[in-house]
Amino acid sequence: MNKKEYHVLCSKIGVTGNFKAYLNCSSLYKIYKNSMVIPYIKFTLPKKLIFFFLESCPQSTKDYIFNLNTKLNSDKTYLARICTGFDISWNKNKDQCLNYLLQYKTEKEPNENIPIIILDLFPFHGTNLIGMRQSITENISTPNILSDVKANIDAITNALKPELGKLFLFGVPYTIWNNAGGYGNGSLYCDYKSNKNGLLGSFNNITVIMNSGGQNISSNVIKRWREHEQVQ
Numbered sequence: 001m002n003k004k005e006y007h008v009l010c011s012k013i014g015v016t017g018n019f020k021a022y023l024n025c026s027s028l029y030k031i032y033k034n035s036m037v038i039p040y041i042k043f044t045l046p047k048k049l050i051f052f053f054l055e056s057c058p059q060s061t062k063d064y065i066f067n068l069n070t071k072l073n074s075d076k077t078y079l080a081r082i083c084t085g086f087d088i089s090w091n092k093n094k095d096q097c098l099n100y101l102l103q104y105k106t107e108k109e110p111n112e113n114i115p116i117i118i119l120d121l122f123p124f125h126g127t128n129l130i131g132m133r134q135s136i137t138e139n140i141s142t143p144n145i146l147s148d149v150k151a152n153i154d155a156i157t158n159a160l161k162p163e164l165g166k167l168f169l170f171g172v173p174y175t176i177w178n179n180a181g182g183y184g185n186g187s188l189y190c191d192y193k194s195n196k197n198g199l200l201g202s203f204n205n206i207t208v209i210m211n212s213g214g215q216n217i218s219s220n221v222i223k224r225w226r227e228h229e230q231v232q
Helices: 003-013 019-044 076-085 094-102 133-138 147-157 174-179 219-228
Strands: 048-054 116-120 165-171
Touching: 003 019, 003 133, 019 094, 019 116, 019 147, 048 147, 076 094, 076 219, 094 116, 116 147, 133 174
Parallel strands: 048 116, 048 165
Antiparallel strands: none
């Protein structure tokens, strides 16, 4: 989004945006996507991908997960717990943690490599969203609010075959999860009984999509999800 589009979106849904933070975080994510994710999956050609959706970068952007040149600090709540949930040993090097997630293999036969890719759900980086999430979920279908994440999904999946399996898992605040939930085409989330063409596109989860929590992501929920989806 350009500056005008960004501010129009923020004004329409009542979010105090931070365009400078948005540009910075978007550029850092682009490096992760283009230099790590796409080259890896083009080389390995996995049959499935796990998309792990987080909300957006917190108000302090200095510890952004995709700032690959920094060490884990306050954001260890997110990245380290995601690694733990997938039984991956993590350290203070963000780029190494993100690489370990891409290299994730199931322990059970056939020890399949199912890369784990993290995405930002919303473009509201560097913004304190307390008190704004209700409005965000009420306007979840507004054009542009999910345009970045959908473009990133497309860029990643276009590198692979059409029959690619996409598994969705979330780590967002429960305000977002509960208010944007529900089943069917008009919802952000669907279950396996519903038409799998929600706002983020189609997916191939065996069971209902799960949320592992927002600021305090639960590694145990991730482990249960892996069992349900048979990727443990």
